[in-house]
Amino acid sequence: MNLMETNLKPPASTPASPARPPRIVVDRLEAGFGRHQVLRSVSLDLPDRAITAVMGPSGCGKSTFIRCINRLHDEVPGAWARGSIAVDGQDLYAPSVDPVQLRRRIGMVFQRPNPFPTFSIYDNVAVGLRLNGTRKRAILDERVEQSLRRAALWDEVKDRLDKPGTGLSGGQQQRLCIARALAVEPEILLLDEPCSALDPVATERIEELLLDLERDYTLVMVTHNIQQAARVADRTVFLLLGELVEVGQTSDMFTNPKDPRTESFISGRFG
Amino acid sequence: MLMTTVQLDGDQTENLSCSAGASRQAFGDRVFFAVLTGASLIAPLILLLFVAVLAYGAWPSIREFGLSFLTSSVWEPNPERERYGAFPFIVGTLISATLALALAAPAGIGIATLVNEVLPSRLRGTARFLIEILATIPSVVYGLWGVFVLAPWVSGTLQPALAKPLGFIPVFGPPYEPRNMLCAVLILAIMVLPIIVSVSLDAIRSVPASYREAALGLGATRWEMVRIAVWPPARSGFIGGCILALGRALGETMAVTMVIGNGRRISASLFAASDTVASTIANQFAEAPSDLFTAALIEMALLLFVVTLSVNVIARWLIRPAARTGARP
Numbered sequence: 001m002n003l004m005e006t007n008l009k010p011p012a013s014t015p016a017s018p019a020r021p022p023r024i025v026v027d028r029l030e031a032g033f034g035r036h037q038v039l040r041s042v043s044l045d046l047p048d049r050a051i052t053a054v055m056g057p058s059g060c061g062k063s064t065f066i067r068c069i070n071r072l073h074d075e076v077p078g079a080w081a082r083g084s085i086a087v088d089g090q091d092l093y094a095p096s097v098d099p100v101q102l103r104r105r106i107g108m109v110f111q112r113p114n115p116f117p118t119f120s121i122y123d124n125v126a127v128g129l130r131l132n133g134t135r136k137r138a139i140l141d142e143r144v145e146q147s148l149r150r151a152a153l154w155d156e157v158k159d160r161l162d163k164p165g166t167g168l169s170g171g172q173q174q175r176l177c178i179a180r181a182l183a184v185e186p187e188i189l190l191l192d193e194p195c196s197a198l199d200p201v202a203t204e205r206i207e208e209l210l211l212d213l214e215r216d217y218t219l220v221m222v223t224h225n226i227q228q229a230a231r232v233a234d235r236t237v238f239l240l241l242g243e244l245v246e247v248g249q250t251s252d253m254f255t256n257p258k259d260p261r262t263e264s265f266i267s268g269r270f271g
Numbered sequence: 272m273l274m275t276t277v278q279l280d281g282d283q284t285e286n287l288s289c290s291a292g293a294s295r296q297a298f299g300d301r302v303f304f305a306v307l308t309g310a311s312l313i314a315p316l317i318l319l320l321f322v323a324v325l326a327y328g329a330w331p332s333i334r335e336f337g338l339s340f341l342t343s344s345v346w347e348p349n350p351e352r353e354r355y356g357a358f359p360f361i362v363g364t365l366i367s368a369t370l371a372l373a374l375a376a377p378a379g380i381g382i383a384t385l386v387n388e389v390l391p392s393r394l395r396g397t398a399r400f401l402i403e404i405l406a407t408i409p410s411v412v413y414g415l416w417g418v419f420v421l422a423p424w425v426s427g428t429l430q431p432a433l434a435k436p437l438g439f440i441p442v443f444g445p446p447y448e449p450r451n452m453l454c455a456v457l458i459l460a461i462m463v464l465p466i467i468v469s470v471s472l473d474a475i476r477s478v479p480a481s482y483r484e485a486a487l488g489l490g491a492t493r494w495e496m497v498r499i500a501v502w503p504p505a506r507s508g509f510i511g512g513c514i515l516a517l518g519r520a521l522g523e524t525m526a527v528t529m530v531i532g533n534g535r536r537i538s539a540s541l542f543a544a545s546d547t548v549a550s551t552i553a554n555q556f557a558e559a560p561s562d563l564f565t566a567a568l569i570e571m572a573l574l575l576f577v578v579t580l581s582v583n584v585i586a587r588w589l590i591r592p593a594a595r596t597g598a599r600p
Contacts, residue, residue, distance in 0.1 A: 117482070
């Protein structure tokens with residue numbers, strides 16, 4: 001426990017998150033595939049401009065949970081979801097919501113870096129803009145540079161924007177994927193274990209980047225890495241077997257867990 | 272362990288003080304490997320023998336006509352002024368195969384995309400089975416269908432419909448013959464479709480799901496996802512499938528011979544009776560008025576053999592990297 005405390009993220013300089021209304025409100029969310037139920041009545045709020053970590057052992061429904069937020073979960077054959085997720089008060093599962101339009105507002109970064117293999121670095125970042133109909137070269141150039149700078153990758157790739165994205169190192173590829181997601185200016189960024197395929201140095205760079213991005217975005221990150229949650233998250237959600245065990249300020253949860261299962265997980269007794 | 276035993280010489284085996292049973296086993300292994308080596312050499316040997324026999328049989332024609340065999344349009348079996356040139360047949364082969372591919376490639380890639388990306392997964396297997404079973408239909412059955420169904424439809428319905436508005440273009444102009452190049456093109460397109468669908472489907476299936484999710488996560492529609500994340504990585508597989516189909520179309524004999532009309536000439540019109548290398552060989556081998564005639568037919572066979580062999584080698588080589596890309600996580 002002492003070890004954990006030394007690594008804890010310092011509390012935000014601007015406190016009073018209760019003052020701001022929550023950005024994402026999840027109400028009795030249930031989800032699954034066919035007859036297999038993955039999430040069991042999960043209800044929680046996620047704050048704006050903060051990093052929320054969703055942690056738990058493998059198979060607890062972390063990924064399914066965040067894939068419900070951009071409705072990518074819908075794309076899996078046999079997948080279903082009940083309950084509601086509201087962003088800024090609007091229910092994402094309302095019939096009027098087009099999941100394609102929704103995903104242009106809620107970006108996602110995946111477990112393994114997945115830049116499009118036949119695309120150059122430039123085209124990988126520009127692809128989302130082009131999907132939105134941006135054709136003007138000058139605008140594309142500007143937004144590509146902006147996004148790559150935001151993802152702390154610009155200086156490493158500015159001289160080889162026309163080279164394939166797959167020629168970069170794993171950590172660079174993952175930052176390229178973050179730039180790709182940021183290019184369409186989403187309001188929310190979902191990250192599904194973004195560092196699990198990376199080495200410690202690359203992981204550290206991504207974490208620094210996330211701490212920088214949290215000033216402008218609502219970030220929700222899945223992690224199975226307890227230390228990572230402690231280092232970067234303002235708020236932590238702990239899921240176990242599809243159920244919400246505990247949600248709260250990361251510092252509170254790690255120093256003073258309310259649920260005995262949280263304590264055992266944090267102290268490494270399972271997971 | 273197995274390999275070292277086999278590679279050891281007899282006296283070395285002795286030195287290792289093997290028991291009698293072990294050395295008998297080593298002998299058995301050696302016989303086994305010898306048999307396998309012999310069996311595996313049969314295929315390349317037959318291939319070499321084939322080339323040799325064809326080249327030997329074609330030699331009189333190669334010596335007589337040289338390169339002009341490929342460029343001359345004169346096919347004159349009259350013994351006094353015997354001359355043979357395969358140019359019209361080569362052109363006919365290239366045109367029929369290329370046009371067939373131009374029709375079958377977009378259709379085949381489209382079908383493969385539909386089957387894998389749009390159809391519900393439980394129907395995929397059935398769809399694939401139905402398409403691939405097209406490839407097992409004997410060529411002569413296609414030919415018969417071509418003669419009795421396709422050719423009458425082409426000359427009775429399609430040709431008048433196209434000739435009226437477009438007849439001023441030579442491609443759709445006269446001569447109008449009942450069996451023609453267009454029949455051959457259409458029947459070839461149907462025959463190569465299963466190859467293209469099957470190879471394209473493999474290429475599409477080997478595209479990792481993570482690319483599809485990356486596209487969907489950016490707010491791509493299904494169609495945009497296919498265009499961004501599925502087709503580009505599968506492209507070399509598509510090309511490989513098309514070239515494999517090209518090899519099939521270049522060499523296809525029975526069905527083409529039955530519907531192409533055996534025109535022995537180059538015509539700009541799709542509705543003119545034409546010929547391919549394969550259809551000419553099939554039509555004329557029984558006549559063989561002279562040794563030179565036979566040699567000319569054999570030279571065409573050699574040509575067809577070498578071309579389809581190289582096309583197939585290229586196709587196999589192209590399909591390979593597609594599989595490798597797919598294996599990457």
